[in-house]
Amino acid sequence: MPENPLHLLLDPRSVATVGAGNNPLKMGTLQALSLIKDGYQGKFYPIHPTDKIVLGHKAYASPMELPETPDLVLIVVPTDQVIPVLEDFAKIGTKRAIIISAGFRETGDAGREREGRLKEIAAASGMRFLGPNCMGVMNTGNNLNMTIGELPGKPGALGFASQSGTYVAQTLLYLKERGIRFSKAVSCGNEADIDITDVLEYLGEDEQTKAIILYIEGLRDGRRFIEAARRITPHKPVLAQYVGGSAAGAQAGQSHTGALTGPDLLYDGIFRQAGIIRCHSIEDLYAHGWAHATQPPLRGNRLAVVTNSGGPGTAISHTADQGGMTVPRFSGVLQAKIRPLIPPHAACGNPVDLTFHLDTQVLALTIPEFIMESGEVDGLILHGAVNSGFMKMVYSHVSGFMADVPREVFLEMMAKEMPAAVELPRKYDLPLLISSFFGREDNFTSLYIDNDIPVFDSPEKAARGMASLLRHLEIRRRKSIGTPVLPPASPVAMEIIRMALATGQKALDEHQAKQILAAYGVPVTREEIARSEDEAVKIANDIGFPLAVKACAWEIMHKSGLGLIALNVRTEEALRESFRSVREAAGSPIPVLIQEMVTGGREFVAGMTRYPGFGPCVLFGLGGVFTEALQDTTLRSAPLSAVEAEEMLADIRAKALLGEFRGLPAVDGSALAGILQVVGVISLLHPEITEIDLNPIIIAKAMPVVADALFILRA
């Protein structure tokens, strides 16, 4: 594998800037200032057309005058100057560039052409670049900061790859308030060259990075993304937000970074396939990511809740329950240890509710420690640890009694030091999350934040944070995905498709489609084409009644409701009559398919659609008449390993139908999953097929049989 381009980009020995000057409120200058002021140890070479000194450093009129070839150039110039500047640096052999300037693909065709030119210049000289239309990068491991904000005080553990610059560069005060610190953060911009998958791969290998977050408006190489992600997710949590899956989101993303979007369902599916935890807001992305980056991994779903107030305790319990956690009742032994420490009517069974209570020692340390050492839970959420914030809240009311105590002294009175409280997660190797309505004005909130224990400003958020940790436990417990193997293409299938295309078919007829499926081992209905009534009768005697009788021509893509199909045909007489009526409805003496009548209480659908960037994607869902009405489906990018296909089965709401059901045996899951795998295989081996729809797949006793099939061909 070639070296990841981010290594040099995030750890250059020297950086040139074009566009930084001495006006401190310009973007380029702000970025250069961040580089200079935040402690970057490499060389800094400002290029400036007129000024001899930029930001206190010797400036150069052009790249040609530089004393050495810089590893990296940061370009923040008007759009029309970007190409010549990049050419100059390509000429002197600079290997990495960050292009902040906008005005490329996101603006339409002319911009797309300009962006193409950037790619050509870079490719010709072996240069790799980030952007254009991005907001810079930061690496807290070496104090490299090329954003407009300030680095946090100490290095962090959360890696971030973002298709929005703002989320890297303009939320730094927001993050500081919450103690969230990046290891590396990269704004990807238009991804003309380096893309979000490169960044993801880099962060996956980076030791400083303990968890990864991704903000995504659209992926251009979805398959590569999936493969990169799933090498990482079994051992390092990856969380992602995707906002391109609605009409409004797709339109906004298009004008933002020219994003190539796909439906929400697709991203839901590929995130699951890749082991990525999906978030639905930037707040959750940051906060859940930080919980993953700082807390020991969750090893089970048993949650303890300790609170000084019933409402938050109930809300935490309810929300955690909905996220898959349990809030188990503590043993008698554990309750007996807690009981003497709390008021007589207070609850100690879990949640432990101390009720209105100001003894933070008991609330934040003694009781949590009893619980953690008990082995009865896998994680703990604490609500209500507060000292000085409470004092601030009541100060104006009680100050009359404290006339001789200055406010500062009063506030400090209860501001206990309690370093042992923040050692609990490490000491017991269990995650601890905090819920508090008090911000940094409270000494306990600050204590937790400053010691990398996430504080959530409302109870439900802490519970959802814990549920996010549970998602990664599930991902760690996933079966090894395995490598899907692509068999050789079937000559039978190739010939059917070749013939169909040669005769101008835009789709395969049902029988052709089934022959292809059968060639790849998929169980289909027994059936034959009849071209006369007598032939139909002969076939019927081979197959046996009851039968389905269907018009069979590629032009007829949907048969129901049009008289083109007769089901449950039980006698020769009925067969002859059906044969005639189907032909009559078709209006011509077309071939008629005589098909074994498969019945069963359960019907599913499998299908395939090609999405740009993802190749063929396989759909699975509830079939028959319910497919459209219930839209209970799930998608994956092909090829699929057996494990991935089986995971799809568990993904639909109606999954209870797959088990034993109303006297029917459990569905043969591996046979059904096998069909999904084959749909992927056929799609990959036969690119002439643009869409597949197998509906219904009827479960006969336990075994799936494809009862109808539609393959659309490339126009």
Added chain:
Amino acid sequence: MPENPLHLLLDPRSVATVGAGNNPLKMGTLQALSLIKDGYQGKFYPIHPTDKIVLGHKAYASPMELPETPDLVLIVVPTDQVIPVLEDFAKIGTKRAIIISAGFRETGDAGREREGRLKEIAAASGMRFLGPNCMGVMNTGNNLNMTIGELPGKPGALGFASQSGTYVAQTLLYLKERGIRFSKAVSCGNEADIDITDVLEYLGEDEQTKAIILYIEGLRDGRRFIEAARRITPHKPVLAQYVGGSAAGAQAGQSHTGALTGPDLLYDGIFRQAGIIRCHSIEDLYAHGWAHATQPPLRGNRLAVVTNSGGPGTAISHTADQGGMTVPRFSGVLQAKIRPLIPPHAACGNPVDLTFHLDTQVLALTIPEFIMESGEVDGLILHGAVNSGFMKMVYSHVSGFMADVPREVFLEMMAKEMPAAVELPRKYDLPLLISSFFGREDNFTSLYIDNDIPVFDSPEKAARGMASLLRHLEIRRRKSIGTPVLPPASPVAMEIIRMALATGQKALDEHQAKQILAAYGVPVTREEIARSEDEAVKIANDIGFPLAVKACAWEIMHKSGLGLIALNVRTEEALRESFRSVREAAGSPIPVLIQEMVTGGREFVAGMTRYPGFGPCVLFGLGGVFTEALQDTTLRSAPLSAVEAEEMLADIRAKALLGEFRGLPAVDGSALAGILQVVGVISLLHPEITEIDLNPIIIAKAMPVVADALFILRA
């Protein structure tokens, strides 16, 4: 209607306290201090056993010594003293009490008994009380504050009834930071007397209150709650959080306030029935409630997004879209007005993305005003209006250039005043919500907050806030619910039930159940009981083939999979065979139901369960074999008006099945809704029936027919 007990409780001319002393860190003292310090204008009478002066006021040793009968007493004493104190105040004729003390129903049987005693004392003297186990009340309309926190600076417009004291009393700093201000807030505690519905009714009438929020752990008189709420919700938004619908939530609520909980689905249903907007976190409850309380109502779903950054613009658009909003492309005329104000490559079609931009005048005023006056949208979300916060973010980097400018002056430099920006919602009567990553450290955030324009600290939250306003538009547009009319009980039905109970039946057999349904006008299958093969054949000739043949005895509640049912019986021979085989499977010569065979592609279920506090609740959902597997159901409390029953039809995920579907006509919605109404009517008129299950209701062409029915009787 008797006067609402909250009137006097929240506006007493005089207040006595028991439990307030001179130790400022005790709950009772803190509450009394709030009363004294926050500007309450009535009389204050502390009762204290020893101190002559409490908090600077003359104290009395007992209620008997008071110079007048106080309107209200606040009781904060140990559990065992509550009863005698309440008795004393009952004796002197005090009409309202707030009992903060805990140790009652929430602790078990002895506590339940104590709580019963409180109710007796109050009832005997005409006193009404709040609590026990609550945290007090506040009324910002008259500066009455009996919580442990401080009133906000000026009165607010958000009314709050809470089954958690913390959310009224301990979040005041949190709310102050966000500018959220209550009109009245009431912590309901155990609701031994005054309950959350009393508070809701009071807030519904209160002119200061523009929107109402409710935190609910469980409702004891659900039906009364629904009726109270739906008188309010068409004109005043009511939002509610419910946390008792999971195992963990129910358990935690039980030990908190002894809450009577019900399943989540039930509360989902009754909230819809009552026109209440459901929230899933206290953060949303406060923030969305505040948006409803401060912003003009939304009159359509067209959203404008103005931003200085693409990521937040995309995230807002996507999230709003998922909440039912559209982000329509602006007209050419409007775009032409915006275009000259923004950078050349910036987007102006909606979202308007100014890109990195520090001219808040254009971002926060000029462009929003163009948009609002255009009439092209119904609401606007603005992201990125920031001045001094940005300066703070970059100050440390640029300060070298500003050596002669002190930090304060620098920060003020860009801290523009822009009062016109906050006038926009009022001027154009359109809601405006703000998204910003900057808190009160930014002058714009403070400007908006202090002028009652909600600021959300991440983009998706602002979008969800706007979607919440849209929910109230839908509620305002709801058809008038109408009054359900209860017909007289059917003598036929009464007789069937009487006979069944007299003979020890624990359920009705299918045929009995259908006769009752038919008596109330519900279409059921044509059918007769046969007691011999010959009788079966005779009935078959009346009804006509095909037929269903079913064992019919009340003990047989579930027939499928046991050989007790034969479907699609088409010939006399098959009928005779089915008759014999059904009896054989039953093991005795039981009655056999000969029933017309109704077929149709669509099956639904209707049912009834009785929930404590809600009476009979009617269920509707997808029927047949899919009922259990898909759990696509919705619930309402009976009786149901026609409008309410029709709303249930639109509530299931599979609602597409009700329209024209695969060649089938649209279902007759009023006939199907009529069945739901009758299920409610039967349940109310015949309390002996504890459960009803009509499954399947088959849609034959367009008309629903009940094909199977189970009624369970009171044991």
